[in-house]
Amino acid sequence: MKLKTLIFYILLAISLLFFIYPVYFAFNLAFMPRAAIFQLPPNYIFQPTLDNFVKVINSWEFSKYLMNSTIVSILSVTLSLIVGLPATYALVRYDIPKKGTILSMILGIRFLPITSVAIPFYIMFVSLGLYDTMFGLLLTYILLNLPFIVWLMRGYIMDVPTELEESYEVDGLSKTQVFLRITLPLVYKGLLATVLFCFIFTWNEFGIALLLTGTNARTLPVQSLQFVASLGLDWGALCAAAVLIASPMIVFGLLIRRYLIRGLSLGAVR
Amino acid sequence: MVEIFLDNVTHIYGKEVKALDSTTLRVENGSLIALLGPSGCGKTTTMRIIAGLLRPTSGRVYFDNVDVTERSSQERNVAMVFQFIVIYDKTVFENIEFPLLVRKVPKEERIKRVKHAAELMGISNVLNQQARKLDPGTRQKVALARAFVRQPTVFLLDEPLTNVDPQTRLELRKIIKELQKDLHQTMIYVTHDQAEALTLSEKIAVMKDGKMIQYDTPEALYDKPKNTFVAWFIGNPGMQFFDVSLKQSDGAFLLDAGEFSVDVSNVSGQLVKYGNELKLGIRPENIQVSSQKKVGWFNTKCTMVERVGNMHLLTLGKGRLEIKAKIKETDVREGDTAWVQFPSEKVRVYSKAGELII
Amino acid sequence: MKKISFRSKTLFLALIPMIYLYGLVIYPFASVIYYSFFSYDIGGTPVFNGVGNYIQLFTDPQFYRTLGLTLSYSILAVGAEFLFGIGLAYLLVHISRGRSVATSILILPLVMTPAVAGIIWRIMFDAGFGHVNFYLSLIGIPGQKWLIRPTEAFISTVIVDVWQWTPFVTLVTFAGLTTLPVELVESAYIDGASEFRTFKDILLPRIRALLYIILFLRVIDTLKIFDTVYTMTGGGPGTATTYMSIFNYLNLMTFYHIGYGCTIAAFFIVLMNVVVTVLSKKAGAALFAA
Known part of the structure; x- marks a missing residue:
């Protein structure tokens, strides 16, 4: 019994090492002086330096792309909520014909090969002058966030008892007031988690941004490819860039640990 | 089929909660006993310790004088039916077959015994259906058949009829009683329903706050409850009590409740030494x-x-x-x-x- | 639930944005199909080409190679993720301490920006100073030319997918298992089943619906893999890791063939629709029920 437990822990530890190592590796190299990087066996203990970060932040217009990513993520999630939340509520609470089909179609967006779907957007955006603009990117990201908002919020709203809403309606609130003043406050935790989830998803998005942006509206993940081209063998700076791009998402991810799995499984896990 | 002996068993959950307090219990080979008590009295804990699902904090568990305290459930070869109806995601046949399958019983023997167990429970007609699609009563019959399909050392039934419809409850009560008679199988039945305990079992152990209060035949529990808790707990409604004082008048001994008194001259000798303050108990149906x-x-x-x-x-x-x-x-x-x-x-x-x- | 009524302004306000957005979904479909019949390069003008693009696609050996690669990638990665992922869930269920630490670590690959993860692995797979080769040498495996040789590059991309998505399988399975009643496990133990048998025969079938959903999601997502592979290998060496999405992208943005790119996109979108339709028979119902 004891031996078995020990073996389980050892197997688990080895597996976890595999999953955490690339993250550890990136953080390690990001703080490593250039001279220590190309050494094997790897350096685990060294005098940490911020040189790599300074190099990344001071060049390749890092701050511009950071702004792009932040603005696009915040705006697109906000707009998606404005578009998606009332629709979700209607889809849960009203007897809409073909409800199942509508829900399936919204979910279907999640399964589309996004790089292929983005091609006509590219053609359209070039002709409309939306190519390489934040506005164009926003338009598509709203579409991308919708399935998550509708499917996740659907679950949370369904958990609110209809009787509760009806009792407020009987007391004189309109349907809109019930939604804004009663239902939303009840599901705020789920809403917050959904917002963070969509934020992570948008921030990390790569394919569409690669197709639809040039140097102007480009987001950080796409710019990271530029870092590879320009920094090449400067692994320290490359990892510093990686850490700068990914660490906010790691923080958010850990914050919404439980909800993240619910989001990734489209609400299948409660 | 074994005799079960719990020797001074104590179980403490976490650091504080004493679920079972120095309990000693002997269940004779082939008898059906019930553990009866209000919720939280430690009856389920006792059951889980016998099943090997819990290791007692102290004390030993014996099956036929063999110390099995350190053995797992599998090694003890017990069968158990839970209040929560446990059904595996398989057909009824595969459900009942499962304990035989994991014991590598030959196929023909398995089929024979599954069919027999299904017959006993009256579920032969649903053998090929998905068990989870059946109603709760039938599902519990499947769970019981799964327990009866093998020859375990002891059957543990943990409130098996609580989540079952009244009709099936009566039916299953009868089946369990008959099976026990036919098989001479040691069975322990946990319940909070005294009617169930009184009709099914040869002996009843009444428990309270982790302690075994009285372990006796149903008749004795009804007739001579060892203390006021048992007296009050058994019966519907239970025994009622009046604070009385022992008084002597005209050579007769009376228990005086103030508003009325009862003549106890024939047993007064035993009472005197307990002082003046006593409790008089009587069952409503005896008045x-x-x-x-x-x-x-x-x-x-x-x-x-x-x-x-x-x-x-x-x-x-x-x-x-x-x-x-x-x-x-x-x-x-x-x-x-x-x-x-x-x-x-x-x-x-x-x-x-x-x-x-x- | 309320019957739909035309007085219900709220309802229409709520659904109008959806209608607007459907314009954005239907347009691309129509547009992709339309241009797929044109010979149209970036900077040029569209010239109607009939089914010429489709003939080109279905006679292109690279297309079949890409299709085969994508399928192999999907099967290998998803298979490995399920074996490894469910195995890890088994370990997690049977330990008493450290679950919280374990789940926190497992979250990391899932939230890591995929494009960035591709770059980090690209460094780790470096044949010279990469850590992968170093650790392999510690256990006696000679250094591999990971991203330089075709087969090794293919395996590398599978490894990265396994790294990124095994935690998903593990965490979903684990979450599903923890919702099961404790009596189920106890009953199986008492019936004489071993821990492993209980897990395989009793517990996993109970979360079958959940497993279908994640299988479905993983198959879809591996078939359209783009981010990590593109930043790690760019589809190379040669065309060794040119999966469907990358094939599509390269034809468009590197070779500037819009018409042909749309043909590939049209084929890919239809293919994915078929896959989703076939697979969602079981997973779809489970998702609606959840």
């Missing part, structure tokens, strides 16, 4: 009530008449006291004066602390 005045009976005012099944439950007021009497036929109506007598052979006397004296 005699009449609408006519009788010699030696005392008068009360009837405040309520309720029908309980085919019986009448009378609430009788006597000064500040209230007496409950349960009788079959009565012409006493609400508001009438009723004449009451406590037959002295049915009266039980308890010490101030609640222990049985006579």
Whole structure:
């Protein structure tokens, strides 16, 4: 019994090492002086330096792309909520014909090969002058966030008892007031988690941004490819860039640990 | 089929909660006993310790004088049916077959025994259906068949009829009783329903707050409850108590409740040494009530008449006291004066602390 | 629930944005199909080409190679993720301490920006100073030319997918298992089943619906893999890791063939629709029920 437990822990530890190592590796190299990087066996203990970060932040217009990513993520999630939340509520609470089909179609967006779907957007955006603009990117990201908002919020709203809403309606609130003043406050935790989830998803998005942006509206993940081209063998700076791009998402991810799995499984896990 | 012996078993959950306190219990080979008590009394803990799902904090568990305390459930070869109806995501046949399958019983033998177990439970007609699609009653029959399909050392039934519809409950009660008779199988039955315990089992262990209060035959539990808790817990309603003092007048010994008194001259010798403060206990169904005045009976005012099944439950007021009497036929109506007598052979006397004296 | 009523302004306000957005979904479909019949390069003008693009696609050996690669990638990665992922869930269920630490670590690959993860692995797979080869040498495996040789590059991309998505399988399975009643496990133990048998025969079938959903999601997502592979290998060496999405992208943005790119996109979108339709028979119902 004891031996078995020990073996389980050892197997688990080895597996976890595999999953955490690339993250550890990136953080390690990001703080490593250039001279220590190309050494094997790897350096685990060294005098940490911020040189790599300074190099990344001071060049390749890092701050511009950071702004792009932040603005696009915040705006697109906000707009998606404005578009998606009332629709979700209607889809849960009203007897809409073909409800199942509508829900399936919204979910279907999640399964589309996004790089292929983005091609006509590219053609359209070039002709409309939306190519390489934040506005164009926003338009598509709203579409991308919708399935998550509708499917996740659907679950949370369904958990609110209809009787509760009806009792407020009987007391004189309109349907809109019930939604804004009663239902939303009840599901705020789920809403917050959904917002963070969509934020992570948008921030990390790569394919569409690669197709639809040039140097102007480009987001950080796409710019990271530029870092590879320009920094090449400067692994320290490359990892510093990686850490700068990914660490906010790691923080958010850990914050919404439980909800993240619910989001990734489209609400299948409660 | 074994004799089970719990030797001074204590179980503590976490650091504080004493679920079971120095309990000793012997279950004879081939007998059906019930563990009875209110929720949180430790009966399920006792069961799980016998099953090997819990390791006791201290004390030993013996099966036929073999110490099995350190053995897992599998090694003890026990069968258990839970209150929560446990069904595997398989067909009924595969459900019942599962314990045989994991024991590598040959195929033909398996088929024979599954069919036999299904027959006993009356579920032969659903053998090929998905078990999870059946109604709760039938699902519990499947779970029972899964327990009965092999020859375990002991059957543990943890409130198996609680989540089952009343019809199936009666049916299963009968089946369990018959199986136990036929198989002479040691069975332990946990329940909070005394009717179930009284009809099914040869002996009942009444538990409270992690302690075994009384372990006896149903008759003894009913007739001579060891303390006021058992007396109150068994019966519907249970025994009622009156604070009394022992008084002597004209050479007779009386238990005086203030509003009335009962002559106990024949047993007074045993009572004297327990001091003056005693408790008189009597079951509602042992009280005699009449609408006519009788010699030696005392008068009360009837405040309520309720029908309980085919019986009448009378609430009788006597000064500040209230007496409950349960009788079959009565012409006493609400508001009438009723004449009451406590037959002295049915009266039980308890010490101030609640222990049985006579 | 309320019957739909035309007085219900709220309802229409709520659904109008959806209708607007459907314009954005239907347009691309129509547009992709339309241009797929044109010979149209970036900077040029569209010239109607009939089914010429489709003939080109279905006679292109690279297309079949890409299709085969994508399928192999999907099967290998998803298979490995399920074996490894469910195995890890088994370990997690049977330990008493450290679950919280374990789940926190497992979250990391899932939230890591995929494009960035591709770059980090690209460094780790470096044949010279990469850590992968170093650790392999510690256990006696000679250094591999990971991203330089075709087969090794293919395996690398599978490894990265396994790294990124095994935690998903593990965490979902684990979450599903923890919702099961404790009596189920106890009953199986008492019936004489071993821990492993209980897990395989009793517990996993109970979360079958959940497993279908994640299988479905993983198959879809591996078939359209783009981010990590593109930043790690760019589809190379040669065309060794040119999976469907990358094939599509390269034809468009590197070779500037819009018409042909749309043909590939049209084929890919239809293919994915078929896959989703076939697979969602079981997973779809489970998702609606959840």
